Ligand code: ATP
C-alpha cells in the first residue's frame with residue numbers, strides 16, 4: 001500500500017508519499033512565507049493563486065523523490081477541511097484529476113485529525129484511546145480519540161488560537177516574519193526574563209477545558225505600546241536596551257501562553273479518564289508543538305499525570321503532506337475511501353469541501369461542569 005497525500009488547507013502547498021507500514025518515501029512543502037510577510041497574513045485569493053502556481057510541481061516532486069509515478073500509488077488522500085475553501089479546492093481538484101486519470105480511490109481527510117494521527121506513524125505503541133492537544137495557527141483543541149474517526153472534543157478556543165497569538169506578538173515586536181512568527185518569538189524569548197511582566201493567565205475562573213488568547217494578545221499589545229516599542233524598527237536595528245525589553249515581553253508572553261495550555265491539559269486528562277480510564281498517551285501536535293518550551297512544560301504535566309507525551313518532529317507538526325497520506329492509510333485500511341471519480345466530472349463538478357468541520361462531538365458533561 002502506497003498513498004499520496006496532498007495538503008493545501010492554508011498557506012502551505014504540501015505533498016508526500018507514504019507506505020502502508022509508515023515508511024516516508026518523500027515529503028515536499030512549498031510555503032508562502034514571503035506573501036505572508038508582505039501582506040501580514042493569509043489573503044485567501046492570493047493564497048489560492050500561490051497554491052495554483054506550485055501544486056503540479058509539488059506533487060510531481062513528491063512522486064519523483066519517491067521514485068514512483070502516479071500509476072504506482074494505491075490511493076490519493078487529500079485535505080477537504082477545515083481551512084480556506086479557495087485553498088482547499090486547489091488540492092482537491094488536483095487529487096480528483098490524478099485519481100480519475102489513473103483510476104485511484106480518493107480518501108477525504110480532516111486536517112486536524114491528520115495533525116493528531118501522524119503521531120501514530122512515529123510511535124508504534126500509540127493505540128486508541130489517547131488524548132491530543134492540537135495547537136496551531138487556527139486551532140486550539142483538546143481531543144479524546146476513542147477510535148479511528150471517533151473523537152470527543154474536551155476543549156476548544158473561544159476566540160484565537162495560540163499560534164495566532166505568537167504570530168501577532170512577533171509582528172508587534174518587530175521580528176523577522178519571513179518564517180512564521182512562532183519560531184522567531186521562541187528564539188527571542190530564550191534571552192528574556194519570563195517573570196518580568198505579570199500577564200494574567202486567561203480564563204482562570206472558568207473550570208472547563210476551553211482556551212482564550214484574545215485577552216492575552218491585548219495585554220501584550222498594551223505592554224508594547226506603553227514601552228514605546230516601534231515594530232517598524234526591526235529588532236536587528238533596535239538599541240541594546242530596546243532589544244532586551246522586547247525579549248522580556250516575548251518571554252513573559254510565552255510563559256503565560258503556555259501556562260494556559262498546562263492548566264487546561266491537566267483538567268482535560270482528568271475528564272478524559274472518566275470516559276476512558278485506560279489512556280496512556282497525550283499527543284501534542286500542530287505548528288506550535290514544534291516549540292521546545294511548549295514540549296518541556298507539557299512533558300512535566302504529562303509525567304505528573306502518569307501519561308507519556310508523544311510529540312512528532314517539527315516537520316510533521318507544521319502543515320505537511322505526510323500527515324495527510326498517513327491518515328489516508330489509516331482510513332483506507334478500514335475501508336473508508338471513495339471510488340475513483342469519473343473522468344467527465346471535471347468541468348462543473350461540485351467538490352465536497354468542508355471549510356468548517358468540527359472534529360468529533362463536544363463533551364456535554366464538560367459544559368455543565370464548567371459552571
Ligand atoms: P491550522 O492547523 O489551525 O489550520 P495552520 O495549518 O496554518 O493552522 P500549522 O502549520 O499547523 O498551522 O501551524 C502554524 C502555526 O504554528 C503558526 O501560527 C506558527 O507561528 C506556529 N509555530 C510554528 N513554529 C512555532 C514555534 N517554534 N513556536 C511557536 N509557534 C510556532
Ligand code: FE
Pocket residue numbers: 111115136137286287318319
Ligand atoms: Fe495545520
